[in-house]
Amino acid sequence: MKINTFFTMPAVVLAAQFSWAQAPAKPQEKLNPVIENFVNEVNNNSQLENLAYELLDGIGPRLVGTPEMLAANEWTANKLRSWDIDANLQQFGTWKGWQRGTTHVDMTYPRIKSLSATQLAWSPSTKKAVEAEVVVLPKVSSKAEFDKWLPSVKGKIVLMAQYQKIGRSDEQIKEFATPELYEKLKAEKDKASKDFKDYVNSIGYDNNTLPEALEKAGAAGIAISNWTGIMGANRIFGAKTTKIPMLDIDVEDYGMLFRMAEKGAKPKIKVEAQSKILPEAKTFNTIGMIKGKEKPDEYVILSAHLDSWDGAQGATDNGTGVLTMLETMRILKKYYPNNKRTILVGLWGSEEQGLNGSRGFVADHPEIMKGVQAAFNQDNGTGRVVNISGQGFVKSYDYIGRWLNAAPKSVRDNIKTDFPGMPGGGGSDHASFVAAGVPGFSLGSLNWGYFGYTWHTTKDTYDKIVFDEIKNNVILTATLAYMASEDPEFTSRERRVMPQDDKGETVKWPEAKEPRRDSKDFK
Structure with missing residues (x-):
């Protein structure tokens, strides 16, 4: 029989046939040694699942004004410090204090x-x-x-x-x-x-x-x-x-x-909804910083909002963005010890109530804003990054294209770009920077059913995270941060000529807005 003939074929002949059948080996991609270290660390020593467990299972949802939000601020700052990264909480306002309790609802009749x-x-x-x-x-x-x-x-x-x-x-x-x-x-x-x-x-x-x-x-x-x-x-x-x-x-x-x-x-129902109205709570951003060795007054900002709604765990909105930025900071600290520019991570509070944390940071730190090389924000689900827009900055292609080209092919090939693009007016925290004329970029990800299934819902839980996708995003973000830090040129802030709308009127660049510093009149 053919099967027997195959298994009794002389070893030398068999080896020769397999050698002949094999396709030529593809040349191995050559990466910058620092970026190659990023890739190896992500693939072989990822801390993402441990971080997710501590944040999402341990602390849970992070509604502004709750003790859990403050716990998340403190946890992120302590985590950064554990990696020898300077970190602190910066207050930008207050919000109505509240803590969720148990909810029991039963139909008692008929x-x-x-x-x-x-x-x-x-x-x-x-x-x-x-x-x-x-x-x-x-x-x-x-x-x-x-x-x-x-x-x-x-x-x-x-x-x-x-x-x-x-x-x-x-x-x-x-x-x-x-x-x-x-x-x-x-x-x-x-x-x-x-x-x-x-x-x-x-x-x-x-x-x-x-x-x-x-x-x-x-x-x-x-x-x-x-x-x-x-x-x-x-x-x-x-x-x-x-x-x-x-x-x-x-x-x-x-x-x-x-x-x-x-x-x-x-019908009758019996409702027991336990919660606590607490005193007005201070609201904070968690800020971490790796000081630049050559250009300490120029900044590469990693951005994600830490707060969430509290119907579930806030896993994909925006736990995944927070995990991406924390893991990126850990890896940059470990494998990029001589960063030229200061690398700053901002984990914002009260994004869900109107980008308040990032708007507060932009308003409170004009000295940082004038030195921002670029801000990279991630905030829409668990998927790999698939699009980057130039956000209306005329020369964004020149530098984003350069930086993106240094990423592994498997990462950059997923990404579609749009230059110069249109400035983001809201939606997430990159818009706070863009409105101030600062190059802020959204790392737009594949949504994995985000808008219908996990965005602000009772299903936004740990099990919806696809960690392989987050690893991809860490590699990308670390590469962009490294390249932006190393770039000998400071990024251009020249804005595009804005197009006309359907009525023939010129579209305006988004206006920088003041954050809500408290919960007064919030609906």
Whole structure:
């Protein structure tokens, strides 16, 4: 048989045939020795998983104003110091102090069922369990009719969000439905969304004023379901109440309560939402610095926001960015001891409330801003970096192209660039630098379902991190920081000629904005 013949083939002949069949060896890529050390360290001695465990499992979510946010500030500073990197906390303001407690929500009538729910950020506590009937918003068409109904909410828990008839994702519906059914269901969903928005407008309220009106009318609590459109994922933002609890209930349980209340079954739920209103809390950025040996007054900045919403662990928004920058600083300190320019890492607070930490740093440190060579920011999920824009700086191609070319081919080949690009006006912390005319660049990553699944949701957890992708980003960031530090030239800040918009008006460069230094009037 052929198999037997193969295995009994003389060893010399077999070896010769394998030698003939092998493809010619590819020439090994030659990297700068320092960058090669970065690659070897990332591949053979990565600390990313340990850092993720300590930050995400140990400390957890990092809502501004909470003890956990302060713990994260202190942990990051201590971690940097453990690598012999100077680090400190820099206060930029204050925020309302609060600490999450346990949330238990059970349906007690017409049957017993534990519900999947959580209190929103900064929600008042129930102090003791509250049991009340659940009601839905009335079918009225004017503010006068709605205001006439309002007193009836006294002592009841109001379902304030839109009812979702189908709790399946659009992708799943498209996969299994006929084309005709898909279009029908899509049209129904679009109409339901529009009808609900029109309803809220017709009663004269919005997402901020409606909870205030319900609370003032004596409601015992308010429940919403901020569903992302993906099964199992809800977004958790801030409560709009000051005295009564405000909850988010998963779409499945919310829909059940809604149908029961609408059909007159008068369901009751029991809510125990423990939390603590704390004194006004100081808000900090964690700043780490490796002083430059030749040009200490010029800076390469590594940027990521440390704060998060607290529906889960804040893993991909923005734990992964923080991990990337911490690991990059560790590696730079270890393998780049004679950095020419100062390398600074900024782990910002209160990004989620309006880029407040980075805006505060830019406003408070004009002496640093005038010496910034480049700032590299990472903030959108667990994926490998796939795009870099020149952010509107005319000559950004000259230096970014040079620096990027030094990265390993496997890293740089993933990346699409856009030069000179358009200046970022918001979205993440690079925009704080760009608005001030400082070259700040977003390391835009492949999203891995970020916007639908993990962005501000109950599913933004450790297990969603793809560590091989983060390793890629560490290699890239370390390479860019090294090359920016070594570059003999200081980067140009010349801005592009801005284009005209659809109305024929010239688009303006983003305006530098003052940070919110406290929580007053924040919605």
